[in-house]
Amino acid sequence: MTQKINIADLAAISEIVHEASGIALDRSKGYLVETRLGSLLRERGVASWAALATRCRRDRKLRDEVVDALTTKETSFFRDPRTFEALTHKLIPEHYERLGPHAPLRIWSAACSTGQEVYSAAMMLREMLGPLAGRRISIVGTDISPTALKQANRGSYSELEVSRGLHSERLQRYFSRDKAHFRVLDELRGLAVFKQLNLLDPVSVRGAGGPFDIVLCRNVAIYFDDDDRLKLFDHLCRAMAPQAVLILGLTETMRNVPRELRRDSFRGVTFYRREPRERAQAAPASRLTSC
Ligand SMILES: C[S@@+](CC[C@H](N)C(=O)[O-])C[C@H]1O[C@@H](n2cnc3c(N)ncnc32)[C@H](O)[C@@H]1O
Structure with missing residues (x-):
């Protein structure tokens, strides 16, 4: 089961993502972070959201994977x-x-x-x-x-x-x-x-x-x-x-x-x-x- 993210950890991850991509995640995006990053957290054996933020600060590859997972890729042929x-x-x-x-x-x-x-x-x-x-x-x-x-x-x-x-x-x-x-x-x-x-x-x-x-x-x-x-x-x-x-x-x-x-x-x-x-x-x- 995916761990719930608290406000402080959400703020830490949001700051990292914003700095790397400009994507702005406000306080309402906790659920989005949990659903899009939950499997990454489990697969990497990262113990907590706080630990993920700490690791992202020193591991650029992991940070980029986090950004990738959080992007919204919605598109379609001849959109609009x-x-x-x-x-x-x-x-x-x-x-x-x-x-x-x-x-x-x-x-x-x-x-x-x-x-x-x-x-x-x-x-x-x-x-x-x-x-x-x-x-x-x-x-x-x-x-x-x-x-x-x-x-x-x-x-x-x-x-x-x-x-x-x-x-x-x-x-x-x-x-x-x-x-x-x-x-x-x-x-x-x-x-x-x-x-x-x-x-x-x-x-x-x-x-x-x-x-x-x-x-x-x-x-x-x-x-x-x-x-x-x-x-x-x-x-x-x-x-x-x-x-x-x-x-x-x-x-x-x-x-x-x-x-x-x-x-x-x-x-x-x-x-x-x-x-x-x-x-x-x-x-x-x-x-x-x-x-
Ligand atoms: C919703 S899609 C839009 C796709 C397409 N332009 C369309 O309108 O159907 C948004 C895309 O922006 C990309 N994106 C977000 N931040 C970006 C950044 N800082 N630099 C480049 N691409 C970014 C995401 O990875 C995602 O694929």
Whole structure:
């Protein structure tokens, strides 16, 4: 049976997790910690929650496992379809109109979890542009969770996972069946590169590559506090090419928008466009932060 966690031990573990990932666990998250870390505690023979906190402070590998276990990896194919409509009907066509049909297109799925967002973007591009071989397209998926990235890299999904967001035509067209699993075809798999990184660590974020033309950072800022959200948006902004766009989760908004980003929307989907330097410098003083 899983031990109950007390407020002091929860605070100690929360502090460690926050420092390592930005994930903010308040006092109401005791049950979440117990359910997600209970088996790790037992498997490692760690005697108590207090002992786990002590060990995490000197054992970075264990700390990273704790962070991994506490991340919420909820995702699905074509999550929030309106976002993909905005990309298909406005943002990607505008990119090619501005830079020409042979321009590179670099997409960053900044908290990609198990990869469904990356492969949804790849399917969308295949349907918009036809065969992608020879096109200069790259989709970088990054996440802090190594277990999520392992699955993303394999591109292998259960029946339940493909039933969430994929209609049968796409399933047949882009996946091969491998016993109980469905595997993304190499045509799409080849567009994607996955990397582990912490979005709140500026050095780590530089490892994503870029500059990117489209940045998807959906449903991760909700786990951060206000200060870390500011840091996150600053890091994303720095990784964006001029005129690049950033899209957050449909329920997420950015307060204190960096000076370089202009908020806009298409059919109810908010996006942030990185303005050319001169226009950003002339931005009103109410938009104070800068990246
Ligand atoms: C709810 S999922 C969102 C997945 C996908 N973007 C979507 O909207 O469906 C949140 C992801 O953020 C990742 N994450 C949390 N903190 C992070 C950090 N500091 N750096 C990078 N990724 C982080 C988690 O590992 C998790 O996979």
